[in-house]
Amino acid sequence: EPLSTTALILEDRPANLPAKPSEETQRHKLEYEEMVAAAKRREMKEAQKKKRQMKERHRQEDIISNAMIVWNNEILPQWDTMKGTRRVRDLWWQGLPPSVRGRVWSLAIGNELNITAELYKIFLCRAKEKWRSYSETSSVNDSESDGGASLADRESSLDLIKLDISRTFPSLFIFQKGGPYHDLLHSVLGAYTCYRPDIGYVQGMSFIAAVLILNLEEAEAFITFANLLNKPCQMAFFRVDHDLMLKYFAAFEIFFEENLPRLFTHFQTNNLTPDLYLIDWIFTLYSRSLPLDVACRVWDVFCRDGEESLFRTGLGILRLYEDVLLQMDFIHIAQFLSRLPDDLHTHTLFNAMAATHMLSRNRRWAQVFCALMKDGGGGNREWGERSSSSSSPALRS
Amino acid sequence: MQNNHHKERLYKILVIGDLGVGKTSIIKRYVHHNFSPNYRATIGVDFALKVLNWDQETVRLQLWDIAGQERFGNMTRVYYREAMGAFIVFDVTRPASFEAVTKWKEDLDSKLTLANGKNVATVLLANKCDQGRDVLTNNGIKMEQFCLENGFVGWYETSAKENINIDEAANCLVKHIIANENDMLQSEVLDTISPQLEKDKGGTCSSCFRSQ
Numbered sequence: 001e002p003l004s005t006t007a008l009i010l011e012d013r014p015a016n017l018p019a020k021p022s023e024e025t026q027r028h029k030l031e032y033e034e035m036v037a038a039a040k041r042r043e044m045k046e047a048q049k050k051k052r053q054m055k056e057r058h059r060q061e062d063i064i065s066n067a068m069i070v071w072n073n074e075i076l077p078q079w080d081t082m083k084g085t086r087r088v089r090d091l092w093w094q095g096l097p098p099s100v101r102g103r104v105w106s107l108a109i110g111n112e113l114n115i116t117a118e119l120y121k122i123f124l125c126r127a128k129e130k131w132r133s134y135s136e137t138s139s140v141n142d143s144e145s146d147g148g149a150s151l152a153d154r155e156s157s158l159d160l161i162k163l164d165i166s167r168t169f170p171s172l173f174i175f176q177k178g179g180p181y182h183d184l185l186h187s188v189l190g191a192y193t194c195y196r197p198d199i200g201y202v203q204g205m206s207f208i209a210a211v212l213i214l215n216l217e218e219a220e221a222f223i224t225f226a227n228l229l230n231k232p233c234q235m236a237f238f239r240v241d242h243d244l245m246l247k248y249f250a251a252f253e254i255f256f257e258e259n260l261p262r263l264f265t266h267f268q269t270n271n272l273t274p275d276l277y278l279i280d281w282i283f284t285l286y287s288r289s290l291p292l293d294v295a296c297r298v299w300d301v302f303c304r305d306g307e308e309s310l311f312r313t314g315l316g317i318l319r320l321y322e323d324v325l326l327q328m329d330f331i332h333i334a335q336f337l338s339r340l341p342d343d344l345h346t347h348t349l350f351n352a353m354a355a356t357h358m359l360s361r362n363r364r365w366a367q368v369f370c371a372l373m374k375d376g377g378g379g380n381r382e383w384g385e386r387s388s389s390s391s392s393p394a395l396r397s
Numbered sequence: 398m399q400n401n402h403h404k405e406r407l408y409k410i411l412v413i414g415d416l417g418v419g420k421t422s423i424i425k426r427y428v429h430h431n432f433s434p435n436y437r438a439t440i441g442v443d444f445a446l447k448v449l450n451w452d453q454e455t456v457r458l459q460l461w462d463i464a465g466q467e468r469f470g471n472m473t474r475v476y477y478r479e480a481m482g483a484f485i486v487f488d489v490t491r492p493a494s495f496e497a498v499t500k501w502k503e504d505l506d507s508k509l510t511l512a513n514g515k516n517v518a519t520v521l522l523a524n525k526c527d528q529g530r531d532v533l534t535n536n537g538i539k540m541e542q543f544c545l546e547n548g549f550v551g552w553y554e555t556s557a558k559e560n561i562n563i564d565e566a567a568n569c570l571v572k573h574i575i576a577n578e579n580d581m582l583q584s585e586v587l588d589t590i591s592p593q594l595e596k597d598k599g600g601t602c603s604s605c606f607r608s609q
Contacts (some may be wrong), residue, residue, distance in 0.1 A: 158436070158494075160466060163438075169437030203416070203466045204440045240468055275532035279441030288437055299429040331459050 049303040068097040076100065078105055089304065095346070096300045102215035106224045109305035113227055117219035120191055127190030134158055157193045157201030161186060168206040169292070175210055184213050188222050195226060201298030202238045205229070211287045211299065233307035237282055248282070248370055249274045251369045252311045258360045259315050263322050277337040289338070293344045301353075308358055308365035316353030320344075408574055409461060409479055413501050414486035415494040416465035419524040422557035423486065424462050427567055432558050442476055443528045446517045449571065456571060470504070482518040482574045486564070489523050489530055489554070491605040502547050513581045518565050518573035521552035527559045 013020055020028070071090065075082045078362050082088050082167075096104050114346045165185050166176045187208045191201050208228065212221040231237055236244035252274050257264040280289055285302060287295040301309045318325065318339065325333055412420045413453045421443065443462040448455060461480070463473045471533045484500045487494040498521065501598045521544060523533060533540065533554070544552050550573045553566040 034412055160416055167417070167438040168436060168438060200468075202462055202468055203438055206438065209442075235576065240472055242471060245472075275472075276442065283440045288440060330459075333445045338443045 004249045008234055013279065038077070062096045063094075067091060067094070068099055071104070072212075073095060076103065076107075083108070083370045091138060092300060092304045094180075095134075095297050098215075098296075101296065101300070102212075102220070104243055105212075105299065105303050106220055107326070109224050109227050109231075111223055111227055113223075113230060115195075115223045117223075117329060120222045121218045123191040123194040124187050126194040127187070130194070131158060131187055131190065131360075147305050158190070160203070161189045161206070164180075164201075164203060164206045165189070169287075173293075174208075181210070181213055184218055184221075185210055187218065188225060191222055192226060196229075199229075199238055202240070204288075205238070207284040207287045211292075211295065215296075234281070237279075240354050245275075247372045248311075248367065249278060250372050252278060252314065253274065253364065255311060255315060255356075255358060255365070256318070256370055259356050260318055263318060263325060266326055267333070268334065272330055272333050276334055278314060280338060281317075282310055285310065286313060289340050289342060291342060294344060294349060297346050297350070310355050311365065312353055312358055313349075315356045319356060320352040347365075398485065399431070399542050402484060405457065406451075406454060406575070406578075407457045407459065407569070408481040409459045410597045411483040411505070412450075412575075413483060413505065414465060414488065414502075414522075415478060415491075415497045416460075418465065418486045418488040418491070418494050419557050420465065422556065423484070423522065423524060423563060424460050426557040426560055427563050428460070432580050432599060434558075435547045441469070442473060447567075451571065451575070458567075458571070459606065469589070474508055477505065480509060480517055481578070482520075484520050484522050484570065485549075486522045486524050487534055487598075488525050490525055499547060502549070507547065510519070510597050511577060511581060513577075515577065516548055518550050518577055518608075519548065519569055520570045520573075522566055523554045525556060526554035526559070526561060527556040528541045530554070563571050 012025070038085070044062050065361060075088055075091075092104075165182060168175045168185065170176065173179055175185050186208065189201055189205060191207070192209075209221065212225050212228075212242075215221075216224060228234060233248065236248065253264070256267075264388075285295070288297045289299060298313050301313070305312075317337075321336070325336065328336065360368055363371070412424060414420055418436075421439055422432060424445050425436065426432055426445075428447045439462055441464055445460040445462065446462060447458040449458065450456075461476055463469075463476060483505055485498055485505070487498050489495075502519065505519065509517055511517055521540075523530075523540075540552050545549075551564040551566070551569045553569070555562045555566060557563065
């Protein structure tokens with residue numbers, strides 16, 4: 001009911017002013033009633049919307065808790081026999097319940113490397129020793145404006161890890177200095193550089209380790225991290241193996257053209273090569289560019305389907321935004337893809353991914369990729385190579 | 398299609414330097430006029446577009462924000478191609494990031510030259526100057542001398558956080574890019590002088606001229 005100022009609308013004018021004509025009074029009354037009615041309708045609508053949302057949320061919660069029971073009671077106890085069944089695969093696609101997510105990820109990624117919790121502790125100790133001696137020597141060398149030792153160490157990862165940790169999911173405020181997971185992330189990454197000094201720390205790793213830490217306990221996170229990075233696609237990228245990365249991009253382009261021919265041509269005319277966006281997406285398994293909840297769902301599928309799903313996700317994103325991207329020029333596309341919209345929803349992305357077919361002339365991803373590996377030189381265009389013309393369309397747009 | 402009546406210049410600019418020196422922050426400040434201490438690490442390359450009014454012309458700057466880890470060098474160096482200018486950034490609180498400046502500059506010059514054989518205009522940014530000036534004062538380096546020796550067209554103490562000198566540095570870079578472009582245009586005209594070109598010269602911008 002009207003309070004305070006709105007009620008004034010119904011009042012007559014002050015006595016020192018001429019009175020309202022009666023039609024005007026009538027009109028104001030009608031207008032006022034209309035306003036009140038509109039407000040009521042709005043409120044009703046809001047309430048209905050809230051109710052619908054609550055219902056949807058409850059439905060989702062029910063689905064998750066039901067799924068959780070199924071995963072815990074039926075699937076996980078018989079993992080090896082169940083994991084490939086149609087039913088499990090379908091459930092898997094719908095998203096893993098957060099409470100079993102870490103467990104399923106670590107089972108799916110496996111432990112080919114046979115790393116144990118004890119081994120992790122050993123590498124962690126080594127890392128801590130290195131940190132200690134490093135901080136001692138660097139304080140000694142400080143006055144000499146960095147001695148040779150610390151220069152040699154520049155790429156030895158310790159510095160880089162420190163710099164990157166606080167820039168990993170900064171909006172969550174849990175990995176930064178003083179945050180609850182800061183030391184944990186530091187430990188997992190440090191231990192890895194001791195475990196694989198040949199690879200060391202490479203940017204992008206901090207995001208992957210962080211997602212694992214959010215879903216698994218420390219040693220398990222490390223074991224899964226090391227095994228995940230040991231997969232062929234991840235190895236190719238984290239070793240920064242150019243030739244291999246180019247093969248992945250080339251395979252991606254084959255499916256890109258097959259699935260989204262118009263957008264593919266548009267990207268080609270704008271010289272927007274896939275490395276410009278795939279590097280970020282693949283290095284971080286989408287955890288840097290997608291909202292975290294969506295990224296976790298993408299990881300679910302990655303654990304189910306392997307590397308192929310990473311490229312399928314990429315194509316899903318491009319399909320989802322095809323209409324917008326078709327209207328953009330080089331720089332706007334590049335900008336858009338390096339910072340995807342925050343309101344990207346899981347179900348719309350997954351619909352787009354479902355509509356993406358990973359078949360090219362009856363060949364699956366693995367076959368296409370193998371064929372590219374075999375013919376070696378073919379399609380071995382260096383990325384970023386600006387076709388034949390001397391000036392790139394990207395700079396003419 | 399190029400439009401001869403509408404003057405517009407488009408330049409690709411690289412932003413390079415060691416990891417965590419503030420490349421992304423500088424770009425965010427320059428393009429979006431804000432600062433956050435919470436930027437995510439850049440993986441690969443990020444992009445931004447800045448549109449400027451410059452002497453009644455529109456200047457569009459394509460900013461390529463390139464990840465700083467050395468390991469990515471081979472991967473990201475192809476992105477140098479066709480750039481007209483660059484910022485090399487270091488963090489005044491981290492001496493090692495300054496030591497890396499010459500390495501970045503040499504790398505840039507060896508991979509990228511203008512059509513006339515000159516190096517691209519490069520401005521040196523001493524970022525995070527709000528947090529102290531350790532590198533600048535302790536080493537007793539004469540920055541002017543350093544810039545001269547290493548072929549920088551200028552240097553600025555910047556702070557993306559406090560918005561210090563970012564616009565000034567960008568204007569300096571754009572000024573040199575345009576000067577370079579005019580230089581090249583002139584020598585091109587001298588090289589290929591012909592009555593036709595002479596007649597058209599007035600109304601076209603450099604890039605229209607090249608595409609003819």
